[in-house]
Amino acid sequence: MEGENENDLRLSALCKSLGHLWAESDVVEVSTEIPxxxxxxxxxxxxxxxxxxxxxxxxxxxxxxxxxxxxxxxxxxxxxxxxxxxxxxxxxxxxxxxxxxxxxxxxxxxxxxxxxxxxxxxxYDYTRCAFWIQMGGIPPGWFREEVVAGLAERVGRVVEIKMGNSGSGPQKAGKVRVEIDLNSPLKSGAILDIRKKKLWVEFKYERLPHYCYTCGRIRHYAIDCEEIPYE
Structure with missing residues (x-):
């Protein structure tokens, strides 16, 4: 209890000293519109x-x-x-x-x-960035925009969806532009639950920069990973 009181006194003194950093006369009011x-x-x-x-x-x-x-x-x-x-x-x-x-x-x-x-x-916040993600493994009958959007939402905020033709090949799998948190590990895929049948849908990120396959984060390679040392 005594320690808490001391912290309150320090905080009060700090606030009082900060109050002298500026006065009402230091405020510049701008009333005109931006040119x-x-x-x-x-x-x-x-x-x-x-x-x-x-x-x-x-x-x-x-x-x-x-x-x-x-x-x-x-x-x-x-x-x-x-x-x-x-x-x-x-x-x-x-x-x-x-x-x-x-x-x-x-x-x-x-x-x-x-x-x-x-x-x-x-x-400005520079900890988020939008990436195009290709999705492979969705059955043709379930290759619909709402299904793709549901999978993409597991990664981040959906920005745009481009639906390709259902079929084989990476260009026909469809892709989604998703804004992701750069400080979090990237998801390599998600589970699609269809009538109690669970299918793995793989995520392939386009134009992926410095990426660590160990911790799953953008910024460095596995050999420079501090969270899980390479050796």
């Missing part, structure tokens, strides 16, 4: 963060990304180590880059976020 030119610039801007290793050669990085995006006109700036902004010349070009991801540099995942004119640059 249309600035709004347009924000709409054409994506922020990107390298998920694994922030230390890269900026010149090499911009050269590779421009070539991968087929966009020499995009303006790239480095905000801090591993954090970048990309200003595109058109909405179509920006949306094409967003929809054809995920993108990587040297197997290092680049997580992209749409610029919000009302949100500071340091307040």
């Amino acid at each position: 249309p030119t600035k709004m347009q610039e924000c709409n054409l801007t994506l922020f990107g963060k390298l998920f694994s290793k922030p230390h890269v050669n900026f010149q090499a990085f911009t050269t590779v990304m421009k070539k991968a995006w087929k966009s020499e006109s995009v303006v790239c700036l480095q905000k801090e180590l591993g954090l970048f902004s990309f200003v595109f010349q058109s909405e179509e070009e920006k949306e094409r880059v967003k929809k054809t991801g995920p993108w990587s540099f040297g197997s290092n995942l680049l997580v992209l976020r749409q610029c919000d004119p009302e949100v500071p640059e340091q307040c």
Whole structure:
């Protein structure tokens, strides 16, 4: 009980000292609307963060990304180590880059976020990213959008579903774009329960970057895994 009282006193003193860091006179009120030119610039801007290793050669990085995006006109700036902004010349070009991801540099995942004119640059969440997942093993009679969506929801938030033709071959298995938590292990599949008959449906992730087959997480390879040492 005595220790709790001491903590309360410390917290009270800290709050009191923080109260002197700013005053009412330090508040700047902005009542006008965001200028249309600035709004347009924000709409054409994506922020990107390298998920694994922030230390890269900026010149090499911009050269590779421009070539991968087929966009020499995009303006790239480095905000801090591993954090970048990309200003595109058109909405179509920006949306094409967003929809054809995920993108990587040297197997290092680049997580992209749409610029919000009302949100500071340091307040974006880069721990989630959308991946296309191919699903194999669904019987032809049950190859339906609601079944595919139900399986995909076991991985994360479903963004888009592309239904292929039922049949053999990876291009005919259908695929789903799912936003996943990058800090959690990837699921390699899920069980499809059909009238008490359980079938394994395999998940194949497209454009998978640094991935550890030991702990199941993106960011590193098995040889560098700290959770389950390689040796």
